Amino acid sequence: MSETPILQFGTSRFLQAHADLFVSEALQRNAAPGPITVVQTSGDPGRSARLAALSDKAGFEVQVRGVDRGQLIETSTRVTSIAHTLSLPADLARVREVVVNEARIILSNTADAGFHPREADHQTNFDQAMSYPAKLTWLLFQRFEANGAAIQIMPTELVPRNGEVLRDLVLRIGGLYPDAFRQWLETEVAWVNSLVDRIVSEPLEPAGAVAEPYCLWAIEDQPGLLLPCTHSNVRVVPSLEPYETLKLFILNLGHTYLVSRWLAEQARARHKYVRDMLADRAAAADLEDLYAREVVPGFAAHGRKEDAEDYVATTLDRFKNPFLDHKLADIAQNHAEKIERRIGAFLTWARQADAAFSAPRLEAITATPAEVHLL
Secondary structure, three states: OOOOOEEEEOOOHHHHHOHHHHHHHHHOOOOOOOOEEEEEOOOOHHHHHHHHHHOOOOOEEEEEEEEEOOEEEEEEEEEOOEEEEEEOOOOHHHHHHHHHHOOOEEEEOOOOOOOOOOHHHOOOOOOOOOOHHHHHHHHHHHHHHOOOOOEEEEEOOOOOOHHHHHHHHHHHHHOOOOHHHHHHHHHOEEEOOEEEEOOEEEEOOOOEEEEOOOOEEEEEOOOOOOOOOOOOOEEEEOOOHHHHHHHHHHHHHHHHHHHHHHHHOOOOOOOOEHHHHHHOHHHHHHHHHHHHHHHHHHHHOOOOHHHHHHHHHHHHHHHOOOOOOOEHHHHOOOHHHHHHHHHHHHHHHHHHHOOOOOOHHHHHHHOOOOOOOOO
16 A cells, blocks of 8 residues: 555645544544645644644644534544645655555645646756646646556545646646657546535634534545545535535525625724624525525526525525635635636526526626625
């Protein structure tokens, strides 16, 4: 068995309270292929304390707080799934060694702009300024040159069809390398689509996080699929589309709608967290009415009214979680991009089923420049 068969790019609090937690719990039942090596891709020296805490043998803390099916949940778990932490570019040689000789699964969760191409991508020498897909291409080429075995790539970025999107980016960059490598990428590398769903509201220092009870890791099935762990919250499904549309067009859309209202009303002094907006009767009533009059009808046009109504009810409970300090200012980051991906895309999707579909409030948001200046 490889020392660390799972290689993870990213140190986010989300990964700590999701994939790292799931693998940690699974390892206690011998239900995971092995521990994780985490790679910090940014090279930020200010995060050295986080890296040290992540790989501490005593583990780091994940607190789960909220209400689940009417029951108050307050738990604390020590996550011990991370065996080693590395940083690029300082530990490039060791990262290369793990990719070439140990890794069977590569996970990632980069920022919203993590997949965006960069000027440094147009070369075959490693450069810290490269995008994540370009760095991954370079590392996979090292495995190819060493006659490495097949490997599985599992991004968890909030991008529809994320495995296929990352595959296409890597194949495009792979055009800079020998043709045989590109063929290897297409035939020997498994690109897995997955969807993650959990609100992780705040970090614990130097490592750890606070998260809600609700969590899901939906993984689209394919031949030869290797799971990073067997876990009650990991679900292998024939298609991600039902899960993607519910999360993106209800939960994520709701967050972006609340932030649009928060910005437009200059409500920053009164409301700091999502739960503050839901405690405001006018804001809560407006969101509930938006879901009923504009969002659920879009799902109904696709024959999924009941699924949407159930997920709306769950989402409203999650937004009201009294323990979750989910900052509106955090959600407001990259607001213009989120409007297009969450609201604009919903309108397009709904009109695929009903060309006459109308959603006045959502249409108004997409028509308004989303200039965000956070204090």
